[in-house]
Amino acid sequence: MNGLIIGWLLLPFLLAFSSALQPKLGWWMALFCCGTTLAAGLALSLDPQPILIQLVGPSGVSLLLDGFIAPFLLLNALVSAAVLLERGRSHDDPSFCLLVMALLGSINSALVCHDLISLYVALEVVSLCAFLLIADRHKFRSMWIALRYLMVGSTALLFFLIGCAQVQASHGSFSFEGVAQTTTGALALLLVGLLTKSGLFISGLWLPRTHAEAPAEVSALLSGVVITAGAAPLVRISQATPSLATAMLWLGLASAGFAVVFALLETDVKRLLAWSTVSQIGLAVISPVTAGLFALGHGLAKACLFLLTRRCPSRQLASWPEMPLPRSVALPMRLAALSIAGCPLLVGYLAKEQLQQQLGPLPVLLVTIFSVGTAAVYMRLWASPIQRLAAGQVPAASPFPWGVALLVVALVLGNGLPLLGSDSTLWLTSFKTGSLLKALGVLLAGWALHRLMRPLRPQIKLPDLERFDDLIGGMGIMGTALVVMLSW
Amino acid sequence: MPSLTPALLIEALVLITALAGFLGLLLRRNLFLKVLALDVMSTGVIGFFVLLAARSGVRTPILVASSSSASTPVAAFADPVPQAVILTAIVIGFSIQALLLVVITHLAQREPSLQIEALEEAAEA
Numbered sequence: 001m002n003g004l005i006i007g008w009l010l011l012p013f014l015l016a017f018s019s020a021l022q023p024k025l026g027w028w029m030a031l032f033c034c035g036t037t038l039a040a041g042l043a044l045s046l047d048p049q050p051i052l053i054q055l056v057g058p059s060g061v062s063l064l065l066d067g068f069i070a071p072f073l074l075l076n077a078l079v080s081a082a083v084l085l086e087r088g089r090s091h092d093d094p095s096f097c098l099l100v101m102a103l104l105g106s107i108n109s110a111l112v113c114h115d116l117i118s119l120y121v122a123l124e125v126v127s128l129c130a131f132l133l134i135a136d137r138h139k140f141r142s143m144w145i146a147l148r149y150l151m152v153g154s155t156a157l158l159f160f161l162i163g164c165a166q167v168q169a170s171h172g173s174f175s176f177e178g179v180a181q182t183t184t185g186a187l188a189l190l191l192v193g194l195l196t197k198s199g200l201f202i203s204g205l206w207l208p209r210t211h212a213e214a215p216a217e218v219s220a221l222l223s224g225v226v227i228t229a230g231a232a233p234l235v236r237i238s239q240a241t242p243s244l245a246t247a248m249l250w251l252g253l254a255s256a257g258f259a260v261v262f263a264l265l266e267t268d269v270k271r272l273l274a275w276s277t278v279s280q281i282g283l284a285v286i287s288p289v290t291a292g293l294f295a296l297g298h299g300l301a302k303a304c305l306f307l308l309t310r311r312c313p314s315r316q317l318a319s320w321p322e323m324p325l326p327r328s329v330a331l332p333m334r335l336a337a338l339s340i341a342g343c344p345l346l347v348g349y350l351a352k353e354q355l356q357q358q359l360g361p362l363p364v365l366l367v368t369i370f371s372v373g374t375a376a377v378y379m380r381l382w383a384s385p386i387q388r389l390a391a392g393q394v395p396a397a398s399p400f401p402w403g404v405a406l407l408v409v410a411l412v413l414g415n416g417l418p419l420l421g422s423d424s425t426l427w428l429t430s431f432k433t434g435s436l437l438k439a440l441g442v443l444l445a446g447w448a449l450h451r452l453m454r455p456l457r458p459q460i461k462l463p464d465l466e467r468f469d470d471l472i473g474g475m476g477i478m479g480t481a482l483v484v485m486l487s488w
Numbered sequence: 489m490p491s492l493t494p495a496l497l498i499e500a501l502v503l504i505t506a507l508a509g510f511l512g513l514l515l516r517r518n519l520f521l522k523v524l525a526l527d528v529m530s531t532g533v534i535g536f537f538v539l540l541a542a543r544s545g546v547r548t549p550i551l552v553a554s555s556s557s558a559s560t561p562v563a564a565f566a567d568p569v570p571q572a573v574i575l576t577a578i579v580i581g582f583s584i585q586a587l588l589l590v591v592i593t594h595l596a597q598r599e600p601s602l603q604i605e606a607l608e609e610a611a612e613a
Contacts, residue, residue, distance in 0.1 A: 029542060046568045059569045118574050120577070124580045124584075128584070140610060140611065143593060143594050144610075147591045147592070150587065150588060150591075151513075154526065154530075154584050155510070156559045158526075158533050160507070162503075165570065168540060168570060406569060468604055468608065469514060470606070472510075476514065
């Protein structure tokens with residue numbers, strides 16, 4: 001069993017290097033890696049018995065596979081496969097498949113590892129792969145954005161390393177369990193690193209511009225899965241550290257509220273989606289019980305939306321009401337938007353409902369308010385009319401969107417995911433009449449807010465917080481705030 | 489209040505180095521100097537790990553064949569685990585520095601001053 005798991009973890013890297021030698025097979029190899037990850041995710045959802053592997057002695061690498069990471073693995077496999085399908089086999093850039101495989105492998109490693117140093121190494125590899133995917137050396141802006149991403153990421157991980165050293169000093173090992181017994185300062189340093197990698201609150205200010213400037217397929221990977229490589233271990237650590245639970249709740253809510261305001265006032269569709277990622281990931285990290293399902297629902301829908309922006313003629317939302325979209329773009333876009341907004345029968349609703357069952361009255365109220373904001377944000381993607389073809393007119397030829405189709409199917413089938421595990425009662429309680437009515441009420445309130453915002457939008461100016469110094473400063477402020485918050 | 493031992497003094501200096509690197513990253517206006525500040529910060533972090541390893545001793549942890557029993561160490565050895573860990577981090581940090589400098593040479597072709605404001609303006613245009 002251990003051999004099988006290690007083989008599965010190493011396979012993407014092995015095939016990535018092989019694909020450098022055999023570029024023609026790269027696309028098939030990458031799809032095969034996605035298939036193995038999907039199988040691993042399904043196996044863990046069916047049988048969430050934890051498997052702990054300790055390699056090279058007590059101070060070596062430890063891996064933990066359990067039900068918690070199953071949805072993250074499914075998400076990683078599905079989004080990577082969709083991106084590959086969408087890009088097509090006959091593309092002229094062989095390094096893309098190589099990088100997708102390395103990214104898939106490193107995200108898998110970040111999800112399963114159970115000690116701080118393996119996590120550090122996995123996150124650095126994720127950063128490097130994402131950097132290479134973003135950077136296009138013929139475009140100045142793309143190089144600048146990639147450089148920013150790499151510098152912010154490695155600064156955050158240096159803070160993380162200082163935290164690791166202090167955990168080792170106080171506990172004698174780098175395991176996640178040691179984090180609970182460490183000092184407040186060390187905890188704050190570890191958190192700064194992970195919060196920045198998962199793009200939360202003001203330490204996630206790097207995210208909107210990076211995700212908006214990257215090519216659409218890369219944005220889908222970044223917003224869908226790359227941030228979960230930071231968020232999943234963050235939730236894991238907060239689960240093992242009781243003193244962190246309150247801090248994570250308020251940080252998540254702060255991130256959700258802060259980013260929803262920016263998303264409401266945004267005029268560019270890719271930036272709107274990126275701000276909404278900051279907001280949704282904030283909601284995902286609040287509760288360890290629902291983190292996986294929430295990230296799965298959000299990641300599938302967000303990757304789908306980013307892939308669809310490739311087929312839209314304009315990124316400026318103001319021009320959307322006059323821009324008819326073909327049915328194959330408009331329908332999946334509306335469905336994915338509804339899922340994130342929390343419409344029943346889609347996986348986004350299930351995640352949001354289960355999250356609210358875990359929380360007290362005040363956080364539930366805040367989550368509901370932010371859900372109204374989110375619904376208003378996603379109503380804007382409904383603005384463009386569906387293209388009507390005159391009788392006899394042949395639609396413009398375009399390849400069938402296999403990747404988008406895969407994600408849409410997963411969004412609907414994702415509803416059954418909790419049924420695979422043991423706790424199907426949680427699933428049954430999510431479809432009560434009261435909850436369904438509340439979800440529809442939130443959607444209606446979102447629509448009203450959307451109408452209300454339309455005349456106000458040009459008058460409100462938000463500060464530009466995305467210059468390089470703001471990103472580094474945001475990290476410093478976050479660290480200081482965490483020390484104050486945790487010692488209080 | 490702990491008394492000021494040499495180890496504590498070195499620890500403070502090492503952490504000040506990391507902090508100085510971070511401040512340089514924040515306050516320097518030139519991108520090249522910012523990347524160097526990142527290197528200063530990572531030097532501080534590496535120093536911290538080396539210091540951590542030296543708490544149990546400073547001798548190189550090499551097994552000596554002549555030592556009679558494995559349970560009683562013949563000398564105060566440094567802890568090999570933090571050293572092994574930081575070796576990985578040094579390699580990763582070095583490769584990232586190299587990558588950043590390559591990107592900077594690309595950016596310098598268009599914006600030779602490498603002033604952060606100028607770069608941001610050029611990227612917005």
